Amino acid sequence: MAASREELPGAPVGPEPSRAAIGSALPGADPAVLGLLDQIAESVLVARPVRDPGGTLTDFDIVHLSPGYICPAGQSAAEIAGRTLLEAYPHSASGDGLFARAARVLADGRPQRVTGPVGMPRTGPLTGKIDQAAIADLRAAPHEGYVVFTWRARSAGEDSRLAELLGHVQRLGRLGGWDEDFTTGTVRWTDAAFAVFGLSPAERPVSLSDLHGYVVAADRPLLRRFRQSLLRQREPAAALFRIVRPEDGAVRQIRVFAEPVLAHGDVVALRGAFQDVSALYRTQVALAATRDQLADSEQRAAEEHELAIRLQRAIMPSGTSTGETAGVDIAVRYRPAQAGYLVAGDWYDVLELPGGDLLLVVGDIAGHGIEAVTGMVAARNALRGLAATGAEPHELLVRLNFAACLFTEGFTGTVICGRFDPRTREFRWARAGHLPPVLVRGGVAAVQPLPEGMLVGVEMDAEFEQVTLQLRSGDILLLYTDGLIERRAASISDALAEFAAAAVPSGPDLDSYAARILASAGSDTGDDACLLAVRIR
Secondary structure: OOOOOEOOOOOOOOOOOOOOOOOOOOOOOOHHHHHHHHHHOOEEEEEEEEEOOOOOEEEEEEEEEOOOOOOOOOOOHHHHOOOEHHHHOOOOOOOOOHHHHHHHHHHHOOOEEEEEEEOOOOOOOOOOOOOOOOEEEEEEEEEOOEEEEEEEEOOHHHHHHHHHHHHHHHHHOOEEEEEEEOOOOEEEEOHHHHHHOOOOOOOOOOOHHHHHHHEOHHHHHHHHHHHHHHHOOOOOEEEEEEEEOOOOOOEEEEEEEEEEEEEOOEEEEEEEEEEEOHHHHHHHHHHHHHHHHHHHHHHHHHHHHHHHHHHHHHHOOOOOOEEOOOOEEEEEEEEOOEOOEOOEEEEEEEEEOOOOOEEEEEEEEEEEHHHHHHHHHHHHHHHHHHHOOOOOHHHHHHHHHHHHHHOOOOOOEEEEEEEEEOOOOEEEEEEEEOOOOEEEEOOEEEEOOOOOOOOEOOOOOOOOOEEEEEOOOOOEEEEEOHHHOOOOOOOHHHHHHHHHHHOOOOOOOHHHHHHHHHHHOOOOOOOOEEEEEEEEO
16 A cells, blocks of 8 residues: 655655656766666665655655666566555565665664575565565665665576575585464475474474474473564574474484564564484583593592502601611602602511511502502512511512412512611512612612512512622611613613712711602603612611
């Protein structure tokens, strides 16, 4: 229905121009400008606002059409000339129609631009219904109280390429577009939308209000809140819910997102997309389960690590201990591979035996963590029990090796075991694959010759050679593990020579002396280190 033709204030009022004159008599417009627009744009439409006596916008006069004008509704330029927008396109007041766009541009003074195809699924149609002509590159801009539209016709090849591209996007993204027009009651789904729900494109598309029939009962409130956000709050919204596909009964995770189309403040349509995100959901569930398993493993590892530390601290006290009755001073240092971490099987023991002898032991059980620590505890306790029998060091190692091979789950390691007699100052010792002690005497450090003896826990019938070292007052005996001296780029003989060189001078304070040796150790193997320093009084 034609609207009143009251003009904008300041705009000339006169008889409606004829089709031949349209554009040439446009008030306030430079014919040269219009001519330039006609040359550079395929379709140009200039609309002049029409207001009622109260100043309310009621329509737009079509006051200029370019010679090559392509009507999105499929009409000829002659049919449109001299009419208003609502006369030419009566359904264009809603959504993204020509009238609705012109009103928005006029109200806010900001131009609009749509690059690429115009119409579903990207935008609404220009005519308020399905456009008959394929349109692209729409521009709408205010100019001296008028609204100027330009666009171009899309070629068939372009439509085909765009349709193919859209099809690939929907297929790869498991995405399907839809829209619902409340003024006509029309619901449209793309073929990809039907595929998301496992339906045939020949079936009738489902409106948003009826979609709950496919949704799992527990998720229906999510769909209801989604619809309320669109219709009541008039805001774009998204939701995630589960559906049961009728074709195979499969449960799928569906994400839906949409925006309302407004006309005069009312929601006249909805447009959006469905996306099947089941694969992503399954991946997230798997990742969550993996994270839970990892957290559980980390907790168990932390508990195991804490237990290992407590065990080692219980039998490896730090600092200095003294044995006054045995006629010696003792200093001990222990260094884990990393501070508070990777507790291993390095250990020592100093035990005064019945009769006054002193048992001196340093060992290294292979491995790290709780297994190495429990092996170390077993070896230490076993030697303590065996030593009570009065057996010599080499006999103790024979019995310890037998126990390691037969009665345990198979720990292996190196041990140096000796008995010091404070009366004679004799040190009788044997080794099971361990590095030799270093004797510091008179400012000279000497690596002691190696008696025969393989590591424990390998061969049940292994034998161990025992030797005797005569000590003097002021001598310092150093027992240690390989983590103190070994270096990747040096032979063991070179490492022993460097260690012996660093052991002099000894100094009067044994505790400070042991700390200095530990600090200057050049090992780079990342292993634990234990040092037992014994000074003869």
